[in-house]
Amino acid sequence: MRFRDLxxxxxxxxxxxxxxxxxxxxxxxxxxxxxxxxxxxxxxxxANMTASLGDLGAxxxxxxxxxxxxxxxxxxxxxxxxMVEQFGAIEHVEAVLPSTYVFSIQDVRYRRYQAYLNTMxxxxxxxxxxxxxxxxxxxxxxxxxxxxxxxxxxxxxxxxDDLFMGGTTPTAPELDLLGKRLTAKVVTYPTEDEYKSDxxxxxxxxxxxxxxxxxxxxxxxxxDQTAYVTMDAAIDLNDLDKRKVxxxxxxxKADSVNSVAEVEQTIMDMGFYTFSARSIQDxxxxxxLIIQGVLGALGAIAMLVxxxxxxxxxxxxxxxxxxxIGIMKAVGASNRQIKRVFLGEAAIIGMLxxxxxxxxxxxxxxxxxxxxxxxxxxxxxxxxxxxxxxTSFFQIPVWLAIFAIAFAAxxxxxxxxxxxxxxxxxxxxxxxxxx
Amino acid sequence: MTHxxxxxGLTRExxxxxxxxxxxxxxxxxxxxxxxxxxxxxxxxxxxxxxNIVGGLDRPTAGTVRIEGADLAEMxxxxxxxxxxxxxxxxxxxxxxxxxxxxxRNVELPLLFAGASPAERTQRAVAALESVGLGHRIDHKPxxxxxxxxxRAAMARAIVNEPAIVLADEPTGNLDSRTGHxxxxxxxxxxxxxxxxxxxxxxxxxxxxxxxRIITIVDGSIESIxxxxxx
Numbered sequence: 001m002r003f004r005d006l007x008x009x010x011x012x013x014x015x016x017x018x019x020x021x022x023x024x025x026x027x028x029x030x031x032x033x034x035x036x037x038x039x040x041x042x043x044x045x046x047a048n049m050t051a052s053l054g055d056l057g058a059x060x061x062x063x064x065x066x067x068x069x070x071x072x073x074x075x076x077x078x079x080x081x082x083m084v085e086q087f088g089a090i091e092h093v094e095a096v097l098p099s100t101y102v103f104s105i106q107d108v109r110y111r112r113y114q115a116y117l118n119t120m121x122x123x124x125x126x127x128x129x130x131x132x133x134x135x136x137x138x139x140x141x142x143x144x145x146x147x148x149x150x151x152x153x154x155x156x157x158x159x160x161d162d163l164f165m166g167g168t169t170p171t172a173p174e175l176d177l178l179g180k181r182l183t184a185k186v187v188t189y190p191t192e193d194e195y196k197s198d199x200x201x202x203x204x205x206x207x208x209x210x211x212x213x214x215x216x217x218x219x220x221x222x223x224d225q226t227a228y229v230t231m232d233a234a235i236d237l238n239d240l241d242k243r244k245v246x247x248x249x250x251x252x253k254a255d256s257v258n259s260v261a262e263v264e265q266t267i268m269d270m271g272f273y274t275f276s277a278r279s280i281q282d283x284x285x286x287x288x289l290i291i292q293g294v295l296g297a298l299g300a301i302a303m304l305v306x307x308x309x310x311x312x313x314x315x316x317x318x319x320x321x322x323x324x325i326g327i328m329k330a331v332g333a334s335n336r337q338i339k340r341v342f343l344g345e346a347a348i349i350g351m352l353x354x355x356x357x358x359x360x361x362x363x364x365x366x367x368x369x370x371x372x373x374x375x376x377x378x379x380x381x382x383x384x385x386x387x388x389x390x391t392s393f394f395q396i397p398v399w400l401a402i403f404a405i406a407f408a409a410x411x412x413x414x415x416x417x418x419x420x421x422x423x424x425x426x427x428x429x430x431x432x433x434x435x
Numbered sequence: 436m437t438h439x440x441x442x443x444g445l446t447r448e449x450x451x452x453x454x455x456x457x458x459x460x461x462x463x464x465x466x467x468x469x470x471x472x473x474x475x476x477x478x479x480x481x482x483x484x485x486x487n488i489v490g491g492l493d494r495p496t497a498g499t500v501r502i503e504g505a506d507l508a509e510m511x512x513x514x515x516x517x518x519x520x521x522x523x524x525x526x527x528x529x530x531x532x533x534x535x536x537x538x539x540r541n542v543e544l545p546l547l548f549a550g551a552s553p554a555e556r557t558q559r560a561v562a563a564l565e566s567v568g569l570g571h572r573i574d575h576k577p578x579x580x581x582x583x584x585x586x587r588a589a590m591a592r593a594i595v596n597e598p599a600i601v602l603a604d605e606p607t608g609n610l611d612s613r614t615g616h617x618x619x620x621x622x623x624x625x626x627x628x629x630x631x632x633x634x635x636x637x638x639x640x641x642x643x644x645x646x647x648r649i650i651t652i653v654d655g656s657i658e659s660i661x662x663x664x665x666x
Binding site for chain 1: 487490492493512513516517519520521525527531532533535536544545547548549550552553592596
C-alpha cells in the first residue's frame with residue numbers, strides 16, 4: 001500500500017469521528033503546550049542569561065562583602081588589606097580590587113546641574129588590572145581627581161533643594177564633563193570620641209572640588225553608575241584611620257569563567273558573603289528550574305493521560321469497525337496494512353493535538369513575554385536605571401515547533417500500538433460476523 | 436492437469452463451550468478451472484466453512500487445500516493475505532460493503548492494498564462497475580443502493596483484481612428471486628470470462644440453474660456429488 005493511499009484512508013476514517021477526534025486530541029493539546037512552554041522557557045533563559053547578565057558584572061568577577069556577621073552572631077571577618085592579600089594568594093585569582101564607599105559625598109554639582117553619585121575609592125593600579133576601559137581621559141592620580149562611570153554625564157538634573165520633598169526635576173542634557181571641575185558636598189559626622197565628649201557635636205559640611213580626568217566606557221550596570229576616586233582620597237574624605245581601614249567591598253577577578261565557582265567557594269569558606277554573575281545565575285536558574293519542573297510535570301502527566309485517551313478512543317473505534325476490518329482482510333489487507341491504518345490514525349490524533357498545543361503555547365509565550373517585559377520596564381522606570389533591550393524569556397525556535405508536533409505524533413503512535421496490534425490480529429471470519 | 440482447487444481430507448473442528456465441534460470431517464474434492472460448483476446443504480452442514488477455508492479466511496484443523504498447487508495450510512498470515520488479494524474474490528450474503536465509502540471506493544479497496552496507482556485503481560474500478568451494470572452508480576454509497584445494486588458492487592469488487600476463483604456464500608440469500616436471477620446471470624458471465632466459481636446455497640433451483648456440479652454436504656461430510664443442470 002502506498003503512503004498516499006494510507007494517508008487517504010486514515011484521513012477519511014478520522015473525518016467520520018470529528019467530535020471524538022477533537023476531544024481526544026485536547027489532552028495532547030494541553031500536554032504539548034506545557035512541554036513546549038517548558039522548553040521555550042529554558043531556551044529563552046539560556047539566551048538571556050548570557051546576554052543580560054553582563055549587566056550584573058563581568059562573568060569572571062566575584063563580589064566579596066565585608067562587615068557581615070560570623071556564625072552564631074559573632075563578629076564577622078573584616079575586609080582589610082590583610083584579607084585582600086589573602087584573596088590575591090588564592091589559586092586562579094588574577095586580581096583583587098578592594099573598594100570603599102565614600103559615604104561622605106552627598107551630591108555633586110556642576111554649574112546649575114546636580115547629581116547624586118555613588119562614589120567608590122579604589123586603588124587605581126588594581127583598577128587598571130581589572131581591565132575597565134576608558135572612553136576618554138585617564139585614571140585619577142591624586143586626591144583631587146575623579147573618574148566617572150559611563151552613564152553619569154547623562155544622569156544630572158537641574159539643581160533643586162526640594163528634591164527630597166518629592167519634587168521632580170527635569171533631567172539635564174548630556175554634559176561634556178571631561179576636564180571640568182565638579183563641586184562635591186562633603187559631610188563629616190562626628191567620630192565616636194567626639195560624640196562622647198559632646199553628644200551635640202554637629203556634622204561638618206564642606207565643599208571639595210574634583211577634576212574629571214576620565215570617563216569609563218560602558219560596562220556593567222553598576223560600574224556605569226559609579227564615580228571612582230583614589231583610595232587615599234576615599235580615606236581622607238571619610239576621615240578614616242589609614243592603618244585600620246576596612247573595605248565594604250572587594251572584587252576578586254578569577255582567571256577564567258570556569259574557575260569562578262572554585263574561587264568563590266574558597267572565599268565563602270573564609271567566612272565572607274559573596275555574589276557573582278555566576279551565583280546570581282545559579283539562583284535564577286534554580287527558580288526557573290522549578291518553573292520548568294512544574295511545566296514539565298504537568299506536560300508529562302497531561303501527555304500520559306492524553307495517550308491513555310488515544311488508546312481508549314482507538315480501542316472503541318476499532319471495536320465499532322470490527323466488521324470493516326474483516327472486510328478489508330477479506331479483500332486482501334494484510335495484518336501489517338491494517339496495523340498501519342490504525343497506527344496512522346493514532347499518530348494523526350497526536351499530531352493534530354501537537355499542532356493545537358504548539359499554537360496554544362506560542363500564544364501563551366507571547367503573552368508571558370509581554371508581561372515580563374512590562375514588569376522589567378516598570379522596574380527599570382522606578383529605579384531610574386537604563387532600560388535594557390526587550391527580552392523574550394519564552395522562545396520557540398523552528399526546531400522546537402517541529403519537535404513538538406513530531407513528539408505529539410510519536411505519543412499518539414505509541415498510544416495506538418496496542419489497539420492497532422489488536423485490530424491487525426483480529427480473526428477475519430470473527431470480524432466479518434461482528435455486528 | 437492441475438486442478439483449480441484440490442481439497443484433501445479437510446477437517447475443521449471448533450471448540451465451542453469447551454466441547455469440540457466437528458464442522459468438516461475429511462472432505463476430499465477437486466474443482467477444475469472454469470468450473471461452477473455449488474455446495475448445498477442445510478444450515479450448519481459446514482458448507483460455508485468449506486468456502487471460508489478455500490478462500491483463506493479460515494484454516495483447516497487437518498487436511499490440505501491446494502490452490503494451483505500451493506497449500507494454504509502452510510501459508511503464514513501475510514502470505515494468506517496476498518493469496519486473498521490476488522487469487523480469490525469473495526461474495527457474501529450480506530454484501531459486506533464498507534458503508535462510509537462510495538461504490539467506487541469499495542471496489543478500489545483490493546487494488547489499494549495491492550498497491551495500484553490511484554489512476555489505475557479508478558480506471559479498473561470503474562470498468563469493473565460498468566461490467567456489472569453499475570456504471571451510473573459509481574459515486575453512490577451502499578445505503579443509496581438497492582440490495583441487487585449492492586451485490587453488483589460487491590461483484591465488481593470481487594473481480595477487480597482479476598482472480599482465478601470467485602467464492603460466493605449464499606450470494607442471492609438476501610435478494611428477491613428476480614434480482615437473484617440477475618446476479619446469477621452476472622455470475623455466469625464471470626464464469627464465461629474463465630473464472631472458477633464455488634457457490635454455496637440452500638436453494639436447489641439456483642444450484643441447478645448455474646452449477647456444473649452440485650455437491651451436497653450433510654454434517655460435515657460429502658453426501659453426494661451430481662452433475663448440474665447446465666452440463
